[in-house]
Amino acid sequence: MRHNSYRIGVYGMGGVGKTTLVKEVFKKAKESNLFNDIVMATVSLTPDIGRIQGEIADQLHLKLDEESSSARANRICLRIKSVEKILIILDDVWKDVELEVIGIPYRDDHKGCKILLTTRSDHVCNLMDCGRKIPLSFLLEKESLGLIKKFACIVDDYPPLNDVVLKVVKECKGLPIAIVTVGKALARKPLNEWKVALKQLKESRLMDIEGVDEEKNVYVCLKWSYNRLKRKTRFCFLLCSLFPEDYDISIEELTRYVMGLDEFGTINCLEEVRNEVRVTINKLIDSCLLLESNRETHVRMHDMVRDVALWIASGGDNEFKLRVCTRLEKNENFDSMTAISLTSNTEKLTSKLSCPRLKILLLGQNELGLSEVSETLFAEMNVLKVLSLRLKVLLPESFDLFTNLRSLYLSGCIFTNIYSLGKLKRLEILSLYHCRMDALPNELGELQNLRLLDLMRCDQQKPIPPGLLQRLSLLEQLYIVKDNFKDWDDANRCNVNLSELSSLSRLIVLSLHLSMKRLPEGFVFPDLQRYDISINSFYGYHIFTGRQIPEYPNSRILRIIKLDASSPNAFKLLFSNVEYLLIDSCGMEYLIDITGGNHAVMFSNLVKLSLQNLSCLRTICQGPDHQLTFGNLTVLELNYCRLLTKLLSPVVAQSLGNLENLKISNCNALKQIISKEDRMLLHSQKQHISLPKLRFLEIVGCNQLEYIFPITVAQSVPLLETLIMKKLPKLKQVFGHEDEGEVRDGNDVILSQLRWLILEDLPDFGSLYRGTCTSMWPSLEALKVVNCPEMKSSFAADLEANMRALGKKLKVLHVESRLCDIVLLLLTQGLLNLEDLGINNCDELEEMFKPEGILSQGNHQEELLLSRLTVSRCKRLRQLFTLNIAQSLQKLTFLNIDRCDELEHLITQHDQILPEAHLHHKCFPQLVEVSVNECNKMTCLFPVTIADGLLRLRRVEIKGASQFVEVFAQKDGRDGQIRKDVILPKLKYLRFTQLPCLVNLCPRNYHFTLPSFYRLELDVLTCPDITGLFIRTLDDVVHVNREVIDACGGITEVLLVSSYC
Incomplete structure (x- = not known):
């Protein structure tokens, strides 16, 4: 509580221990006398202002005689202000609460007042203007074990019971309320009851455990959160429970299920559904009912939360009848089920399922998939709208039965033909992800309602038939990423042509991987909202860091590799809205030509730009660059652009207000990062180039650079954290210029955020700045100065000036x-x-x-x-x-x-x-x-x-x-x-x-034992004495595993293994 924030928010899912935590804070704060007064009140879903005022007043020994709420609030406010240091804990906050109505003063009115609140929502913390937010996560296994033993009254060390208790703890997944619920229910119970409880937990049947409190348990707690959600959010929450335990749920896949089920009402396009699902997912994460994944395009559901979702969905009063099965039992009745997910490793499904109300069926959600499905399995699923199959073999005859199907998601399937797909007249979403087939049939062109076609990683032996795609006139989203799709512009027309894509007037999302030397005519997609277009690029890796990127684009990505010099100009329309751009090994002399007429503003949306191996590049822009702006650019990387002499004009550099990362390497002709032309004009107009968000600057192997930025930029990089200069033979300063008018003497330059300063192999380097200014680095954590023989005394003076902070x-x-x-x-x-x-x-x-x-x-x-x-x-x-x-x-x-x-x-x-x-x-x-x-x-x-x-x-x-x-x-x-x-x-x-x-x-x-010893290398010519004594007495001195001596030239290598071990 020594944090400077006026309000601190603790948030987490129901049952994670928020109330228990703040009660402990209350207790410890009282014991340590950190505050003159401490009060705690419960707010609840529907705040009762009078009750809350009463709780606070009682703890402040304040008698409230006033009848009106506002008068009571004034009395409480005056009382709180009279206390020098006071902590107010507000538990169970569900929405924005006007604290002044209760009587809690503004922060400016009483800076000694701290507020600690608990909520189930990160959003509420924001609404309550919390200066610090503390997410409360789950318990570690050791903590969970100690908690359950406490409530189950386990004191004896009885190994058989301890083994089962540990397994029970693992099923509770670190959720405190679940651990306490189970611990209380099994207190002082024999081993067999623990085993029964373990089985029930594995089957998601906590409520069946004998002794579980029906009013205070994790199910009731989380259902309370569920009931507060709006209908669409509740629907998505339950839909997430169809996925297996500990599963990374793809938001894209979830969106396609929502599209097929048509639960979001009348929506004009799939992109609108996607946006609504994303908003809904964010609300569930915000409410701690879903967890963020390591992948930004995925989410996770805590196992216990999933159990609660399944429990809710199985209830008689629930609008969405759902069943998740580990296996299908004989004579099981599915008549009322609207959703089934079979998540086990069952390899065969040979019996018919009677599911007259079933709307969504997910089969083979595990990695192994299914190897055999009966032709009659789907015979009585007449209203099925969404079908997801992860199979090794698929019987195409089954498609005849799906007359109402809207979304078909096939993953990893192997089949020889899929002609019958053309009979799914209502189909809107078709995914053939990672499927293997001979060819896409012409019959697919009969799917007149198709809005989304996903052929990602699809492995087909024959090309896409010409004319097929252009028949899909309602297509909004198309995903084609596989090396098999080559020669799109082949004149013999045995393959689909790019002009077909241009004819799709509703196409707004495109993932496309092409292999070609020249960009064909007609490569124009003016209406694309999202795209990932790769020309001769290895698909799937981030264009800057090498990290794997999402397969389904959330932004606008363009990769161009090994195209002829004239081709990139064909991308002008995409350049106007591209966000991530990589150009590699192309023969262009300039990135964009804007001479000879009016042109739209280029690169205004660009976030990251990487130019690699452009051996002919001489300038970024051919023509006047006033239409060239990089207002959103955060990352700029250049590598092996050998003819580039100037990177940015002062006008363009002025637009780099959001640049965070600049990395330039092996540009041997580069003399100026920001060209001198017009710079003095800016100076005379009292305009300066500023890089207010620059955090990372690395320049390596640029042989002609004498300085990086003009001295005027030195004061405009307040967030710079990393500065790396390597292998720059002519570099004299980082900030400097030969124009004397720009040299400033005597002023300290404070790089308050600088943490890494690396200077290596700079034979002519003198100092960071030209002039006599002193540089301060109060946050520096790493300093490397290697092979800088001309380092001036001014840099040593800088180092000495920063002595206290460095220590x-x-x-x-x-x-x-x-x-x-x-x-x-x-x-x-x-x-x-x-x-x-x-x-x-x-x-x-x-x-x-x-x-x-x-x-x-x-x-x-x-x-x-x-x-x-x-x-x-x-x-x-x-x-x-x-x-x-x-x-x-x-x-x-x-x-x-x-x-x-x-x-x-x-x-x-x-x-x-x-x-x-x-x-x-x-x-x-x-x-x-x-x-x-x-x-x-x-x-x-x-x-x-x-x-x-x-x-x-x-x-x-x-x-x-x-x-x-x-x-x-x-x-x-x-x-x-x-x-x-x-x-x-x-x-x-x-x-x-x-x-x-x-x-x-x-x-x-001394007798040395070396149990792991593997290799000894000796130069017997230059270690003459050891060849007699060391090896002869080896067994007396050293215990090892084996001895093999193999002389090779002057080196004797000894791999040692002995009979002692």
């Missing part, structure tokens, strides 16, 4: 040479959150962590987060860790030391003594990989006394250490007489090269 927030730090002094100062002060540290070419460094630094205080191991450490070319470094630091680095995972000529020890004490008694504390318990290269004064890797703590060590590589003798060494160099056992359980790989003094892995009196 608190920095997690990644990689620097070299001129910045090392400042880094050492930071290390002395302590970098408590540092996770990744790299130091390169720091000649003055003699010890890494000084005793006065926080990191050297071994008493706070939990505060040290360093997991990766790389030290390279530090010629004077003598020691890396003190013993205290080694014991404090509990999270160190990777250690890489390279060319540190004076380094003698990784772990040492200031007096050079390593007392064994002290080293038995675990050092580096998370260490996985160690690599040491060209450290000629190092004699060993670790003292042997810490070896038993290296429980995760997997890989060790040592190269070029002329005095290196042992991997693990005794402190005084002498082997003792007492045999000591050490196990390195994860060690798999050892590689030793150019170690002339190496004789052994460890002292003779």
Whole structure:
């Protein structure tokens, strides 16, 4: 409750524990005296203002004598204002409540008043203007188990009962009210009653469990939420329960069922139905009756919520009779059923079903589908409107029976012909998703009412017959995505022609994947509202990130790959409304030509633009670009546009108010991202280019760039979080320009959101800004400066100016040479959150962590987060860790030391003594990989006394250490007489090269067991002493699994397996 928000909303589905949570908050807040007063009132679906006022007044010891509600509200308001700090908890809020009517003051009237409310709807939190919203999710399995044992009074550890209890808990799916309901019902009950209850839960029959409270249980609780929904929303909710448990429900598939059932009244087009279903789904998510999926085009239904939906649908007073079966039972009566979903792994359905009222039938919803269906199965389903079949084989004769069918959804079916589909005269939606067939029959053209045709991933041997599509005059949505559909513009007319699509006047949704070298004439679709058109593109992956995208487009996507230079201009009409555009490997010199006449504004709807491998591209726009606007563009990516010298004019750059991500790579001729022309004119008019939403900026491999943006842009990137500059040989500044009129001196530039700053391989780079301004990075978490030899002192000054903030927030730090002094100062002060540290070419460094630094205080191991450490070319470094630091680095995972000529020890004490008694504390318990290269004064890797703590060590590589003798060494160099056992359980790989003094892995009196060891690589020419001693005494020193020696050139590889295991 220390959050600054005036109102905090806790929301979640009924029974998830909202009331229990706020009651606990009430209790804890009273105990801790966080507030002077705390009150709690229940609001309910229909708020009774007088009752709520009375509850609040009683807890404030306030007597209300006034009769009018407004007078009572004034008294309560004055009383609340008299309390310096007060918490008001409002439970069970269903809609927007005017708190002032109750007597709760505005936030500005009393800033010491906090309001905590609970609701079943995220939308209510928004209506109530909650500054912070807290979604309440489900319990973890361990929490659920503890809760049910508490209410079931289980104290004895009886394994048979515990096993069943755990299974019962899993059926409750983390829903607290379900767990409490079952726990109370089974309190002190014997094992057999738990088993019966488990069976009933698996069959979605919680209400049949003996002892369940019929008035206070999850079913009643969720049905209360259901009853508050409008009819269309209730319908969609019940329809979702037709899908199996834990199923990702496709919103597109659900929409097609709704279309077929015609439950939304008179609607002119399918897109209107889709929009209404989407709104309804959002309401159900908002009410916590549906859950969001990992895929934005899908939703999920909690298993217990699904059970409740099925219970509701099976009730006698429900308008939508629904039945979900795991299997069909003999003599079962389906006469009253209007919906059936068979979700089991049953492979055959051979008996007839009598379902005279059935409107929707879903068969084979599981992944396996059905292999055989009787021809008579559908004989008595005369009013069926929606049929979904996931079958391995389909009998086409069955289609003759579906005279009223409006929606047919076939998935993964295999059949030789589907001629009888032409008899489904009322069919409006036909999906042949992932089906295999010889050919689409001409008879499909007889489906005069067809509005949606889905051939996604459809595998057919023969092309679509010419003239078929244009006969479907009412078609609104067409989905054709498969490599089989090639040569659409073939002159021999054995295939469908693109002109047929242009003749479909009602077509507004199109998914199309084409393979062709040139775009044919007539590729014009002016009325498309949604589309995903791919030319020579591998379908199914996001055009920017590689992530898989929805198969059914929610937006307007255009991918153009390997088309002739003149072809892209044919897309002008689509360019006017395209949202996601990828152009790759096309021979164009410009993206759009707007010379010679009036043209519509281009790219005004574009959200993401990716230009890849355009070796001839010289400019984005040929002609005046005042009609070119990128007002909605959020992502701009360019890669391998080798002839492009200027990217954006100042006029176009001014339109980039929503740009969030800019990534340019391997554009070798690019000199200016924003061209100089007209920029000074803007400056003289006191107009400046602003990128107020830019968050990510990455420029890599552009050989001609001397700066990224003019200095005037530096103050207009307030949200910049990531700045990455790599392999830019001429780059001098990020923000800079040769026109002196634009240089500003003396002003601080605050990049308040900058978290990642990466500068690598910039041989001419001096600083972020031209001039003498100081840059502040209060939020910086990662700083990498590598191979920037001309780095100016101004950047070091920036780093020093940010010292305090860096000490608190920095997690990644990689620097070299001129910045090392400042880094050492930071290390002395302590970098408590540092996770990744790299130091390169720091000649003055003699010890890494000084005793006065926080990191050297071994008493706070939990505060040290360093997991990766790389030290390279530090010629004077003598020691890396003190013993205290080694014991404090509990999270160190990777250690890489390279060319540190004076380094003698990784772990040492200031007096050079390593007392064994002290080293038995675990050092580096998370260490996985160690690599040491060209450290000629190092004699060993670790003292042997810490070896038993290296429980995760997997890989060790040592190269070029002329005095290196042992991997693990005794402190005084002498082997003792007492045999000591050490196990390195994860060690798999050892590689030793150019170690002339190496004789052994460890002292003779130590016995190492390596149960996971797999590979040893030795350069026998440069490790001469080990070839005798190490291998000859191997069985005495090291326990491994097997031994095979295979000499190849100068490398001896030893794969070790022994008879000891």
